[in-house]
Amino acid sequence: MSRKNIIALVLSASMVLVMFAWQGRYGFNLSDEGFLWYGVQRVMLGEVPVRDFLAYDPGRYYWSAVFMSLWADNGIMSLRAAASIFQFFGLFVGLILVARCTNRPSFIYLLLAAVTLLLWMYPRHKLFDISVSLVLVGALAYFVELPSIKRCFILGICVGLAAVFGRNHGIYAAAGSLGVIAAMQIRGGNGLAGIKPVLIWVTGICIGYLPVLSMAASVDGFASAFWDSIISLIEFRTTNLSLPVPWPWTVPFARVTLSEALRGLLVGMLFIAIPASGILGIVWVLWQNFQKTTVSSTLTASIFLILPYVHFAYSRADVNHLAQGIFPFLIACYAIVGQQLLVVRWVVGVLILAASMLVMLPI
Template sequence: MDFSNRFIKSELNRTIQVGLLALALVIGWFWLLHDAGLNLGDEGYLWHNAQRILEGNVPIRDFRSYDPGRYYWSAIWLAWLGPGLLSLRISLAAFQFLGLFAGIFAIRRVVRSWWALLLSGMIILLWMYPRHKVFEISLAMIAVLIATRLIEKPTARMHVIAGILVGLSAFFARNFGVYFGISFLAIIFFLENTPNWQQKIVNCGVWILGVLIGYSPMIFMWVFIPDFFRDFLDSVVRLFTPYTKFQPLPVPWPWTMSGVLQQPQLWASFFLGLSYFWLYSFYFLGFLIICRYKHRCVPLFSAAILVGIPLLHHASGRADFPHFSQSIYPALAGLLTGYPLIDNVRWGKSWRWTGIAILSMLFLLLTQSSNEIYSGIEKTKIILNRPSYFVSYLLMEGNTIWLPQGQAEYISGLEECLKADMIPGINIFIAPYDTGLYPVWQTTSPIWDAFPIHKASKAEEEMEIEQLKAHQVQWALISDMPLDDIQERRFSVSHPLIWQYLLEKFKPVNCQALSAKQWLFRAKP
């Protein structure tokens, strides 16, 4: 009994220590970056949609959105702290803490040195990019931890917890719910050391019960919010039509690129393609190791491989740096655990030096691609009173943020062009990229889709034209630059009816802040 109490106390102490380490890292990173940079696209989209919830709107039904969980999480914090950008970033930091705690706690099962844990935590933190996608990254970290525990102790309780995670993940991002569902089913039927198939089926049933519990917030919305279930089904069907919000981007494999050494602007793409090659190779070899040694594999390594393999779909469907970083944690966990991949088999220096080489390559990718690394460097210069490319910008909400000089001049220049009506709540339509200008100017999108980067159907365009008329929109800011340099992804091509409506009912306004292929329109009298 005394031994049991000491063990529980020791485990509790280690949990608290890991929690404090994760908290210190998140607070430090937040302190550095809380007022640095602003992504007017995806981060602005999250900020705008969280504010829509505060107005009583429902995601998917009243405005186009991803799955509701992320918006309700953010809206809770905005309701408590205020609707500003700082409140949004506090909500993201809170979720980031949950993920980082799980990520470090999982690695703690293999890595005993606190200095090594600190270094591992810092590496993981740098890869929690972009900050507005911290939900996907954190959920992957939690999934690896729970998968590890399930492999170690396949009890009924752990199956319920694993199911709850899958259901909750689907409430935040349905694709991650599917990915984790595949991973846990693989663990239940392929990896668990259970005596017979009847027991595996029982375990699966208990796991499904957990899934229903975790997904209960969405089920509640289906049942009690009018028309929500219909619109949810429409959003699922839309995924399999040309009108999906998903825009694919192929992997830049290294062997498809030529003249890289002579073209520095291609280095980031080259390192990205090299990193994808490593990621695929790591999971392929890891899966072979699991098939060969199965129950002898270290549980964390097995969990990392089985959680990571389905995430390759997310990483590769739109093969850019943000999607790669959202999917990399399981591989990092497998790499950072060091060399005990198989019980009683340590791969020694060869694994260690291989890990150092891979981490060095990934760090080069970070320095070439991460806007937050860039923001952190520039913010550090400001703190040290050194010359910086960042300048201060005062938001309407009263907070000051630091932006790249070009971005600050762009927003200020637009405000100068709009000065006749530049008040909070300005009646403007913005498409498709700069959604963040809505909350910056304390207004909301007049149409259902605040981030219209997808190809719209005729019915959707006609509906949104009626919404523009109903809101009596006075201004329109349109970026007609092609997404991914693909001409079919220009706004004038993806939304031809709205584009024609703007040309007929609005007149162009000269504005020096605009770049090529940007238009500022004002409604005709």
Template sequence: MDILRINWLTMHYLSQKKFKQDLQILLLAAGTVLALFLWQGHKGFELWDEGYLWYGAQRVMVGEVPLRDFMSYDPGRYYWSAAIMGLLGDNGILALREAVAVFQAIGLFIALKLLSFNTDRPKQILLVLGTITLAVWMFPWFKLFDIVPSIALIGALTLLVQQPSRRRYFLLGLIVGLAAVFGRNHGVYGVVGSLGAMAYLATRRGDAPPLPIPCVPWPWRVPFGQVPPIEAARGVLLGLFFIAIVAFGMLGVVWAICQRLRNKPISPVLVASSLLALPYAHSAYSRADAVHLAQGIFPFLIGSLALLANQPAKVKWPFATLLCGASLLVMLPVHPGWQCYATQQCINADVGGSKLAIEPGAVNDLAMLNKLADQFAPGKQSVLVTPFWPGAYAALNRKSPMWDIYALFPREEAFELAEIERIKSAAPGFALIIDIPIDGRDETRFRSTHPLTYQYILENFEPVTGYRQESAYQIYKRKETGPAPRTAP
């Protein structure tokens, strides 16, 4: 009985200790996200990708279904956002950012838990450095629905690698499925990582998935002498990060398999991160810029920090500090809080009922939209803004007359004819075409990707001037002989 009592007391002590550690990590994650939100939650705004998420969340709140009723990503992010916005009773941009902040806190908590995995007393300094490093890469905020799934997949794979069991296989499958609900690409990456984990557990070798290499900001392409030294250093580090995520995936998998074949211990977090590094490199290399790198870098970051956690102090602290400093140098300049601080040009403006500090260009764009709506589409009359700026509908709280709210890709004739019928039914008061070529290619302009819709606008609307000087903004009002305006629901 004494032995049983001792064992019970020991387990109780360990569980209490683990609970306190988890609570500390949770408070660190939540506190970090709260601090970031207070710093820059009211700063910055863009009508493009941010508006794409905002509009989708608004439409879900009124009962529409993503993909069926409007162009969207996979539905998880919209239902998550709409659920929390509904609890807050607010469909504004700040409510949306608060919903994403909750998601971010969950992701950061999981990541910090991984850094303390199999460690009785995680080093507080490493946790702080890790928190800064991970948090600065959690950008842009509206892409956190593509960042947090990668962290959750690392966590699920870590548990499986540590101790395979039916329960943990089920958990992994559940996490992969949930990740796919937020983005089908995450489901694919999760499946690839899962297969890799099974191969690793069976000590079988496998080939790494091939990677298409687009125009990448390689470090040797930095225009030294033509940019300030700090920008040159940032360019070099950005290129090195792109190299590092691939090298880490390849070398990490090889090292993990070699260690397993030798029956030597290796961190499950490192194994899980290595297995997901190459699949998520696909996301990072899809457009090869800092924003897309942030969506694919977390397996590398978590794996590197997990590797450093078990190194001697003379290795751990210099390299952890270097990784943190490099992350800050690369990513801090793209955060809106830093941009507003550095440029001192942000202007307070009303964005769909929320007060934000945003850059002057966005202020002018919103002012133009409000002026056009007041003059040509009063009340709740429909408006047409294409091919970008889905945020215009969210800011004006109007329903898009088109399903294709982000009209970037060429469409078949039948699809365009259906879109034209939707526009006819909605009878928008004005049409705004953002005539900007993607990557400088004229074939990506709206007139090329949607020629029938473009021709319909030219035939049923007439151009107006005096709102913006930029030639990229083509503004049209509905012809007086056209159908009578209708109020959008």
């Protein structure tokens, strides 16, 4: 294992442990965290998500139930510990991406990045969704780094596994993957011409999604309940009650403190900057590939996932959902900054951390 990966591993493990020890025992969101906790307890008693109770996709329930069963504890702290283990993998992948796209990253710089990523890992009952988004950026970057039929298949498996934890993640990952495959075909010279890589990718998706497919085939009543949940989602077109987008010009400057005004302004600017960067980034990457110019694998991967995850942020336009959809954008920022002069890198890195603290600490 390289020095960069070792630093990323140590930082990820230590930061997650510190956060769990510091905040793990505080707070409880009955409506959302309680909803997840109830579902995991039902799974531990033999019930099936979606079929027997209203649920997210099955992955997070079985992940948590496995650890809680091993610990013989169905309490809220065990659930939070299981989620923190999943969080570790997401943070680890995120820090590897930051390390690999940065020229000679120091331990302090990666610590700065780790703190920034951790600040956005909120709320804790959504750590599964947040971590999946980071892992997907890593999977796409792995494919772009050395595009091949084999890596196309592995990418498909990752897309399928993401859908096990949330069908929305599967859709986001599929959209990003198709964009990246198209970009690689435009570049050429990598054996990805024609329909074959797409078929291999789809095969990988089916294999990655086997846990749910096998449940549909073998668990009585699950297939019909799962299909009904999809139809319901299509009919209602959303799983969240929408909120008006907090545009920067809607901040009531005359009625709030300076810090509240700055925070509102920054949140509104992010709701503009993230989709804008996704659109402009895709155009730029496609043009660079058309010109046969090499683009960082991390930057390419993150850019193609920005717009899909904008849907997550806009599905209920508040800071909580912004936090769940911001990670491809954050990784893209680090990928750009990582290639700049040392002074620029540090200044921008500190500014990203300061902005993150201003937005997330008041929550």
